[in-house]
Amino acid sequence: MTELSRPRGCTCTSPFRRRRSRHGASGRPGRDDRSGPGELSAPAEAAVRGYLARRPEATVVVLGEGPGTGFRRLDNGRLTWLSVLPPGDAAARRMLLPDGPRRRTVGRPGTGAGWPALVGTVERGVVVAVPGAPAGLPAGAVRDLLAVCAARFPGGALVLDALPWRAVAAVFLTVRHHRGVAAVHARPLPPRRPSGPARPGRRWLPWTAVCEVHFAAAQAA
Numbered sequence: 593m594t595e596l597s598r599p600r601g602c603t604c605t606s607p608f609r610r611r612r613s614r615h616g617a618s619g620r621p622g623r624d625d626r627s628g629p630g631e632l633s634a635p636a637e638a639a640v641r642g643y644l645a646r647r648p649e650a651t652v653v654v655l656g657e658g659p660g661t662g663f664r665r666l667d668n669g670r671l672t673w674l675s676v677l678p679p680g681d682a683a684a685r686r687m688l689l690p691d692g693p694r695r696r697t698v699g700r701p702g703t704g705a706g707w708p709a710l711v712g713t714v715e716r717g718v719v720v721a722v723p724g725a726p727a728g729l730p731a732g733a734v735r736d737l738l739a740v741c742a743a744r745f746p747g748g749a750l751v752l753d754a755l756p757w758r759a760v761a762a763v764f765l766t767v768r769h770h771r772g773v774a775a776v777h778a779r780p781l782p783p784r785r786p787s788g789p790a791r792p793g794r795r796w797l798p799w800t801a802v803c804e805v806h807f808a809a810a811q812a813a
Contacts, residue, residue, distance in 0.1 A: 630723055631658045632721055632753050633724075633754065636751050640721055640751055643717070644666065644671060648668055648671065649671065649717065650748075651672040651711050651713070652666065652721065653711060653719070653720045654676070655707070655720065655722045656722065656723060659688075660675065660688075660689045662723075673694060673696070674697075674698065675696070676707045676710075679700070681699075682698060711744075714745055714746075718741075718744075718745040719749045719750075720737075720741055720745070720748070720751070721750075721751040722750075722751070722752050724753050731762045734752065735762075737750065738763070741807060742773060743772065746810035747807060747808070748807050749807065750805040751804050751805075752802070752804075753802055754802075755778075755801055756799065756800055757800070759803075760778050760803050763805070767805065772807050773808065774808040777804045778801045779804070781801060
């Protein structure tokens, strides 16, 4: 990753120095290891796992989650999982995956208007993950999400999965002037492996990345 010039107190790293597509051997956009829409890519899950290594009792909020296999892979026995979906999708998900002591699904319109108030103990940490949805979100919606998370979850993190490089650049421009952001990193999604059968699932566009934003801790009173 390439170190960029950074504002005071903010560390920004990005791989987008060169605008060159990274394709698999077939020359087509790569695929990720996950099997369906609404699932985080492996690099995005790695970012969430890294946050949990530092804050093992954190709340993981997933906006627009798919079948729900992420909890099974990331559960450390201590985290709390909150899946935010439109009301109809949330009801269907609860039928398939009933809420448990540390995992629940809530229904909110769109990408989860009003969901921050449902997060419990923010002092234990909060990491918000959006699996693939930013590719279809307007830049303003991404900026609004950044602002909400920075204000409500000091010391937390936001993981935007499958973000087009132009949107990544917009995120970097936004956080340069945001006092609530401590660091932002971007990791390009890996190309599909040239060997072995292709797996069904999402097809990444060229130059899509995982963008990981960390928010500054709350100031002591």
